[in-house]
Amino acid sequence: MKTFKAYRLEQINDEIIGSVQTLTETDLPEGEVLVKVHYSGINYKDAMANMTKSPIVKQYPFTPGIDLAGEVVESIDDRFTEGDKVIVTSYELGVSHDGGFSEYQRVKAEWVVPLPDGLTLKQAMILGTAGLTAALSVDQLEQHQMDQALPVLVTGATGGVGSISTAILKNLGYRVAAMTGKSEMHDWLMSLGAESIVDRETFMNEKPRVLDREQYAGAVEVAGGEVLSRVLTKVTYNGTVSLSGLTAGVKVPATVYPFILRGIHLAGIDSVYCPIATRKAMWHRLATDYKLTDDQFNQIGHDVIILEELSDKLPRILSGGAKGRYVVALV
Known part of the structure; x- marks a missing residue:
């Protein structure tokens, strides 16, 4: 990886401006697991992060996105190896730790959930938080x-x-x-x-x-x-x-x-800091007895967008103009 794209928020003259920027690995935050992000999803919290005078983000520049799913590139934690497919949702991701609107992201190992059998990475982000x-x-x-x-x-x-x-x-x-x-x-x-x-x-x-x-x-x-x-x-x-x-x-x-x-x-119901064991159990259920049908996945995750469309889509979440889930494709 030499460079990659991310949707970044910057504070310019008391205004928050979002744009797609080119970053390098040195721009990533600390963490034990480096993930090549395949998909993310848009949540209400992400739309709030995009606001001027955001109640979510405290320091800029910043990459929002409280959900991501992708493939492990590097890990210094023995629980994960290169090629593992994983999900990361909530905790501090996209709040005080750079988030999922990025082609690569480095995260804490204790936030990472293995992708359960029965779900694709895209389906995981149709679900997300x-x-x-x-x-x-x-x-x-x-x-x-x-x-x-x-x-x-x-x-x-x-x-x-x-x-x-x-x-x-x-x-x-x-x-x-x-x-x-x-x-x-x-x-x-x-x-x-x-x-x-x-x-x-x-x-x-x-x-x-x-x-x-x-x-x-x-x-x-x-x-x-x-x-x-x-x-x-x-x-x-x-x-x-x-x-x-x-x-x-x-x-x-x-x-x-x-x-x-x-x-x-x-x-x-707290999905931000719920224990990792509970989190894994719920993802297992989402892949088994709670699993949506293919048609339901298509109905809910009907709108797949790219990073360049985030500036337009995020305000629609705040105005109540969205239905289901927007999925952000990064591959």
Whole structure:
């Protein structure tokens, strides 16, 4: 490797400017494993990193991208050898450590997960952090037996976590009620496996109650805020709500009634620092019993882009103008 391309953020006159630059190996951060990156994926956190006055990035120049999948080129850690196919998601990648929007990246060995049999590198990045979060969310729901007579509610269903959760739940035999405010996405969600669509505006305009009719066996919840408070009141006895996001806010105007009268479980989902053993177990499930069909992979990871397109695509994530997952091809 002499030179390679990366999407770099620079601070110029109080503005953050992103561009594709040519780098050398000396530009890479410290780490035990050097990876030739084949694919990355775009996440909400990456779009936030691209903002002026970003809450994510503290030092520039910087390479964003909290996900990558590729092939080991060099390793000073005995767990990995040249040619190994690997996945790296979250931890400090793309936050305080240069990330996956680069043809090569050096990472810490303790962040690296071997690519499980049954997944390609591209499929791994169609999933990425969103897929890991979805797997953790569904796993929490399954730890408490769900009433299959009722549907499972998935909020933010057109996003990465929501769309992948919809597909996983459908494949496991659950009925899925997918919530969205985008009427143009209804057919797409149904093609992924949603049985019904819940209009977000209608859902939020209903009169709030401390306990509502038991409508859902459980929920994959990515919004937080008032959305979460309303979801909790509609889940059936002993149901679970897996919470992984805060797009509707961090304050939850809720009561204790769903918890003490219905035994509702609220499971917090952390895909950033979850233990490596849990991480490997979830990637194994994503390659086996949680695996998406080829058609679902194509539907969710329908848009494959190159580094030069990131400047255009990243702002669309913040504006809510995306569906599923953008995959960045680096080979």
